[in-house]
Amino acid sequence: SAPPCGCFILQRWVPLIVLLCVSARAVDRSNFKTCEQSAFCKRQRELKPGRSPYRALLDTLELSDSRITLQLINDNNKVRLLLELYRLQGNMTRVKINELKPLKPRYEVPDVLISDPITETLSVVSQDENSLVLSLGGKDQRLIVSAQPFRLDIVEGPQVLVSLNSRGLLAFEHLRARKDTKSELEQATEQENVEQRTDEDGQIKEEEDKPGMWEETFKSHTDSKPNGPSSISLDFSLPGVEHVYGIPEHADTLKLKNTDGSDPYRLYNLDVFQYELHNPMALYGAVPVLISHSTDRTMGIFWLNAAETWVDISSNTAGKVRVISSEAPQTDVRWISESGIIDVFIMLGPKPADVFTQYASLTGTQSFPPLTALAYHQCRWNYNDQEDVKSVDQGFDEHDIPYDFIWLDIEHADGKRYFTWDPSKFPQPKEMLQGLMDKRRKLVAIVDPHIRVDNGYKIHNEILSKNFYVKNKDGGDYEGWCWPGNSGYPDFTNPEMRAWWASKFAYEQYEGSMENQYVWNDMNEPSVFNGPEVTMHKDALHGGWEHRDVHNLYGLYVQKATADGLVERSGGVERPFVLTRAFFAGSQRYGAVWTGDNAAEWGHLKISIPMCLSLGLAGISFCGADVGGFFKHPSAELLVRWYQAGAYQPFFRAHAHIDTPRREPWLFGPENTALIREAIRQRYALLPYWYQLFYNAHRTGYPVVRPLWVEYPNDVATFSIEDEYLIGKDLLVHPVTDEGATAVTAYLPGKGEVWYDVHTFQKHDGEQSLYIPVTMSSIPVFQRGGSIICRKDRVRRSSSCMENDPYTLYAALNSQGSAEGELYIDDFHTFNFEKAKQFVHRHLSFSANTLSSRNLAPDSQFSTASWIEKIVIIGGSQPSSATLKNADDTESALEFEFDSTLAVLTLRKPGVNAAADWTVILR
């Protein structure tokens, strides 16, 4: 919600701040570093591919059940590294490289892996003086260690899957003592030694200090770098690969671009004011996961490092017209991080689903949100007061538009003191929350991690007394400017601090809060208005570690601590819902993310699709963009189109900047109100499907929304598509994202498959580009032939009101006349589905004119009031009779209607309970 440059808020009482602010329309790029301006990136990028100075010392090989280790030596400076290789369960290889004897420990990212990955035996197949061949098990997969120059290759039979350091870009800046801190005598002695060494062996050279190794200044900020240079880099070559994806968050295309000649993709959580589209600049979150895909194989590289990271992509086919060439396609990827160690997981697939499973086994799966969180959210910076909240709530009922959540941004708190309420605007928060609860609706109030430095503020005083604030380089409490003015930043890397933070969400601690109130963590990059690149100084201290080491992890910890708090306040019963702006690998376990402060522009609407698809590939399914665009005022057309697109994205929230005119759905005339109402209603009807997909995402790690290639991995035509996507595998959505559009062209994949327009039931063949004329009411959505989707067509004013409503089954038949699907039901808000196995999971299948519902989880138990009110069979033929057979073998005839022009059969009111076994036989 919050740009780093909320001048006008601050200017009311801090006129000086205005001077720091930029009133530029788009991002002020000069506020953010290019690779050239980031000393380590510049140093690393100057290193060009070539023969690696690293050599593996095969005689240092140590082999145990779980890993092998051996030393590497840099022949230029004789610094030794320790290489660890692991074969992990589920077809993964882990490669760790650290200094053998670092001057002080280097940071290894904690709390991201859900547990120590389970290892499998790595056995030596063969060894000679220059190489070591290890078996990775099944399908003759081998890991080959070449000694000089050092490189690693993972092969399957004759095929190389991935090579590490094949371009010689392994570079490990070892920790060293600062020269000018040594006494002059020492320095002189060392100087002699170096000279002597050089004399003895011409090849060894003492590395010279390069600019920015010991201090770096960007704009007015100086990074003191007491530990000197510490960056790391490694290259990966992917033969046969032309398409790589992932490494969110960037406002860029789904398929990653070649970065030769431009900046690398940057991963450094930043609060970017009015971000630009189509460039590799860093944004609010970072997930260092890259997915490669070709018709042969899908793989992933997970670079577990939380420091500032840059990723170079270089493809030998990029920009070339494909002519028959002897050169096989290959994509080279190079990772550069400022500190920490090399700890990389190579996920070997081979199918997209395997990669998702592999990554989920490392960092966990999407948290299973309460159903209500998947419904529609109404947000604005700010709903001014209780009256405003009440009247917006009433507005939805007056216009018969469903919504579940109303949100309060920073103005709700008393002087931006989070966990409090503005006494004049929100004097009776419980009364307001009760009013919403009476309508079975909820509220989200923002809680940001910057804490107003104010000795009249309880939260601040407690953090101060517990010494929980992040420290500056000199050991004092770190302070920076944010919304409240001068602010402290709690050290969320400290588990004690997190436990304390979580305890603050207890109802008796957070005054005025109630169980229908949830939380939003914004500004958790962290955003520091007067800090370097609008974030925290890298030499700030988190206990013994520098901010440099933990930066990208900070936001994850904030969301984790908050989510823990919500679970705790309910005694461990309720599933939490927390939205975060900053994130890292593993953030999927704690809630939802959104794409930050976008703008009311068509380009931003368009980019929301690849941005969320990229996040989904990197494990974070619960993603959305501010509907309508945060900055600026959308035209009615843009707003309607955004609602139509947003209704089919996982996190569906409208949001607006405080300076924009009001834009509740009914403020754009009755026609637009009707269009928006219809889009939101479509969302609510489809909630059972979304819920089931989130349940599956939670169990398996499969993304909820997917690029087409995930389900059609052999269809090259799908590899670059980013204007349409699949929800699960059964719905294909091609939102209208162009102004004045009169048609869209959607690609329907799958040779021999059929797709049905969900609104008209019109049938289309797969593997074709379909021209679809559109009007303002069109949302092109297609159901895959062969699928059964459950909907709740009785849309009510909130999802909670629909919990016990009956289901309608939409069975879309494939060309073989069959279809299948799932139905998942539980209490929609507690952990009982997990803890007490209280849920219903059904498999629905239609074949040979028989539709049946089978229990997928016989050991689970849950009774639901929901029943099956209607079955719609699309693409079938007219039967002469339809018989419902119950679990107790009783039979009854079902009435039906058949639309022969569209071949749609509607079975009237089977009436069976949704949890029951039943069969419908058509004759």
Place this chain on the structure above:
Amino acid sequence: MTCLHLLLTLVFAVSLGTPVEIQRPRGVPLTKKPFYEENKPFTCLDGSRTIPFDRVNDDYCDCKDGSDEPGTAACPNGSFHCTNAGYRPMFIPSSRINDGICDCCDTTDEYNSGAKCENTCKELGLKERDVLQKMAEITKEGFLLKQQLIEEAKKGREEKQGKVTDMQENKKQLEEKVEALRTVKETAEQPEKEAKERHLKAWEEQKAAIRLEKDKAKMAEAFLELDDNADGFVSVSELQSHAELDPDADGTLTETEVQGLMGGAAQVDTSTFESVWTNIKDKYHSEVSREESQPEEPAPVETPPEEVKEPVVDNDSEPFPEDDISEEEDEDEDDEDDYHEDDDKVRVYITQKTGASINFSDLSFDFGPDAEFTYLYSQCYELTTSEYIYRLCPFNRVSQKPKYGGSETNLGTWGSWSGPENNKYLVMKYEHGTGCWQGPNRSTTVKLTCGKETVVTSTSEPSRCEYLMEFTTPAVCQEPANMDLLPHGHEEL
């Protein structure tokens, strides 16, 4: 029947409450009861199909118009009727049946959801009657006050019109003086061409504005004069008495000729009079102008035409001089130090002049169909909130001043009436206030409601820099409806 039995069993099996006896059937209003005849096939109200009666309210939507399920949530477009005995009956969307939320005060919408609803109709009815009664009292008193306001406005206007001519004369003199001074000034200012041109331009604009205002004032005068019976309309017969308007100058002004002048209308009101005025203004002889020759003491310009008791003394409000004029002069001041004095004089005259123009312009304001809003003119009303003091000066401007020091912000100057089509006098719009950072210029919408007092009752900023003010005044009170129309706990049986 097996099917139905099964359904009933199922529906009741999952129900949380006890089924309520269905009458009429459930959710059908009395007026529609004849369409739902028990044990006879039911035809959807849109006529689209006919179904057995046991499919009415069987929790499955058979009719496209939703008419077969008035008492269940099965149809997406259905509606449910609650009788609400003791209060007023209403329809709710079917989707609100058994959704766990009490919508009907008689609880009938939640017969199967487990929601614990209490019948609040009696309470609501009493409360509503109470509110309506109070409102009726306010309306009654407010309407009486309004009549007084109309009377006062009428008197005030008549007085003012008497002075109009004097003003005009006075203004003419002033203009001459200004002209003379300006000539002196311009001669002195020869090198300062640019500045001069700016002044000239402003001057021309002023003149044009004055001309327009004069014409408008004349038109208003003429209208009032012509409107002999003061019914707010100028009719054919009223116009016919002005023989000088005879278009063909044959000495007789026929009815047809008058109709021609009036564009075919039998009568015109103030707003449509404008077109008539264009036709007649060249020939029209005002009764007042006929008496113009009689010399009269010129009214002192500095004195406002009417001194009203002001709840707030509006010291800093300059009625009309536009900010940009004074700003320009400020700029000029910087480069024209030598002619400071002259400038000051000119400014004084310009101020006087514009001060004079107000006397005409207030006639050109739309003070409502019966000029009932006239009394608001040149007054200001304040409301103090926790942070700010808001001030509404009707027909002039809205402003906001921090309570604890700080400069005033203009939240908009008078724009127009912008209420709904049936009564535009319910909303005032003030526009073009101080600009917002990265946002629009501030503006304020003032909603007027009937009240005995003239008070600003609330202010808010629903959207950044778009303010909303609620304002009560007797001037919007409507003639009270017959008290008999108040509900007497009328209920459907």
